[in-house]
Amino acid sequence: MTPAKWAGMSSDPHNALMQQLLDAVGGPEGTLPIEQRRALLSGQAAAGALQWLAAKVLENPRSITEDTFDQLRARGVSEDALYEVVCAAAIGAGWIRLVAGLALVEKKVSR
């Protein structure tokens, strides 16, 4: 679902670029399963050990330290998987705000 479609808009000038971002992070090139990245992109929780990190990114990224990543590395999570969780969760946090904000825009965007 794209932001513009979610908000019922047809003239959102940023929709295409936002969709490209969602398609890239939620696309075939990744270490984590697509379903997991797409869940994070929509602001949902991750599965298993990564849920802890994703929740921190969403709610309190300042609480993340070197030790946060070290604990996940010790459980066998790769650097690329850590990178992808943070990226997808960060974009998910933006997505939540985008959807909430666009829902309030009256449907007379002119561009």
Place this chain on the structure above:
Amino acid sequence: MRLAVLNGGQGVKRLLMLRLAPLVFGLHAPDVLRILWYREKFMGRPLNRLTEQLLRGTSEWSVGERELFAAFVSSKNRCRFCAEAHSATAAAALGIPVVDGKIDESKVSEKVRAMLPFLERLTTAPLEVNARDLAPARKAGVSEDAILDAVYICAVFCMFNRLTESFGAELVAEADLPKLAKVLLTKGYDT
């Protein structure tokens, strides 16, 4: 950076650009580039393109006003890295002091003043925002196009703030902030 891949996994061309930044621009490359230039197709390239359009593309808001929104949202997210960089950029573009996303409100338009409380609500309580929160902006004459642009800027900086905080981006040296602002105003974001 907290991931080893961000300290050298960007590829030869990008590593060279990171290394040469002090010679070319007179400042160390900000850590956010290490995040965006690692596996660029995965996130950095599309995120940069979106950011360029939002902050430098067509909008009823000036470049300085959009940089102020970026700094303000970053400040509300307590992201010093982004708040300082975009405060410096907003200050340079607007020609007024901007510190941690804060300004002398008499120096900006009524439309900007009316937009800031909504952006704070959207940043800190996105599931609670409603039409009443936007009423002051609409009363001040902010158009739906301008509201949409501001919403996107808020959303994208909520992304950047989490990326830089999570990966442990080092703050840009205070002396380098005006130089960074100049680079951002002349080169933009789609690097």
